[in-house]
Amino acid sequence: MVWFLRRFFKNKENSIEPVDGAIPQHVAIIMDGNGRWASHRGLPRTAGHHAGMVALRRTIRSADELGIKVLTVYAFSTENWSRPKREVDFLMRLPKEFLRTDLPELIEKNVKVVMVGSADGLPRHTREAVDEAMAATAQNTGMILNFALNYGSRAEIIHAMRDIAAKSASGLISPGDIDEQTVDNHLYTADLPDPDLLIRPSGEIRLSNFLLWQLAYAELWFTDVYWPDFDRRHLLEAIEAYQNRDRRFGGIKL
Ligand code: V07
Numbered sequence: 001m002v003w004f005l006r007r008f009f010k011n012k013e014n015s016i017e018p019v020d021g022a023i024p025q026h027v028a029i030i031m032d033g034n035g036r037w038a039s040h041r042g043l044p045r046t047a048g049h050h051a052g053m054v055a056l057r058r059t060i061r062s063a064d065e066l067g068i069k070v071l072t073v074y075a076f077s078t079e080n081w082s083r084p085k086r087e088v089d090f091l092m093r094l095p096k097e098f099l100r101t102d103l104p105e106l107i108e109k110n111v112k113v114v115m116v117g118s119a120d121g122l123p124r125h126t127r128e129a130v131d132e133a134m135a136a137t138a139q140n141t142g143m144i145l146n147f148a149l150n151y152g153s154r155a156e157i158i159h160a161m162r163d164i165a166a167k168s169a170s171g172l173i174s175p176g177d178i179d180e181q182t183v184d185n186h187l188y189t190a191d192l193p194d195p196d197l198l199i200r201p202s203g204e205i206r207l208s209n210f211l212l213w214q215l216a217y218a219e220l221w222f223t224d225v226y227w228p229d230f231d232r233r234h235l236l237e238a239i240e241a242y243q244n245r246d247r248r249f250g251g252i253k254l
Helices: 034-040 045-066 078-082 085-108 124-137 153-169 180-186 232-243
Strands: 008-010 016-018 026-030 070-077 112-116 144-151 197-200 219-222
Touching: 034 045, 045 070, 045 085, 045 232, 070 078, 070 085, 078 085, 085 124, 085 144, 112 124, 124 144, 144 153, 153 180, 197 232, 219 232
Parallel strands: 026 070, 026 197, 070 144, 112 144, 197 219
Antiparallel strands: 008 016
C-alpha cells in the first residue's frame, strides 16, 4: 500500500493530476494521422496539418509543465518528399508559420529550439525560419524542443559512418576504438539523451525510420487517436504506461 507515495501535479487550471514516479526525460513523438483526420471530416489534408500544429502547441505546453526535458517531434521525414509537390510546399511553410505565432511563447518559457535532420535539403525560407528560432533560443536552459525535419534515421547513420570513416582514414581514430559512444557522438542527436518514451498516434505500429539507434531501449506507446486529437490526457496516459513498465535495459530486476 503505497498510496501515500503518489505525487500530484498541479496543472494550469490548478486542478490536480496524478503523476506517479519518474517523468521520462526525453519523449519522442511521431505526429501521424493529420491527413486521415482531415479526410474523415471531408476537409483538405492541409486542414489536418494545421490541426496537427494546434495539437503540437498543446503538447509542447503540457510537456513543459510536466517537466519533460527534451521533446522530439517528427515534423517531416526524408520519405515525405515523395508527396505531391503542393503538399510538400505547404508543409515547408509550416515552420515559419508556427514560429511566427509561437516563438515569443517559447522564448518566454525558456525553451531551446533545436533540429535534427539534413538542413541542406530544405528550401532556403524554411531553413532561415528554423535557424532564426535556434539562434533566438540558443542560450535558453529550459525544455529542449527538437524538430526532426528532413530527417531519416538511416540517412543519419550513413552520415555518421562517413564522418567516422573519414576520421579513421586520416588516422584520427583507429577502427578498434569505434564503440557505442563514438557512434552516438556522430549522430545528429549527439548532445541529447536517448528518448525514454516514443509515442505514435494514429494506429500505426511502426518506427518508420525514426531514431532507430536512439530508441534501442525506449518504451513504445501507441494509440489509435489521430495526432490532431491528441491532448494532455493522452500524454499522461503514455507517461503512466511508461511508469508502469519495468525498464531493465536487458538486465534482471532484483
Ligand atoms: C509541421 C504540423 C504538426 C503536425 C505534423 C505535420 C505538419 C511545426 C513545424 C516546425 C518545424 C520546425 C520548426 C518549427 C516548427 C512543422 C513541418 C510540418 C514540416 F523549427 N509543425 N510542423 N514543420 N506540421
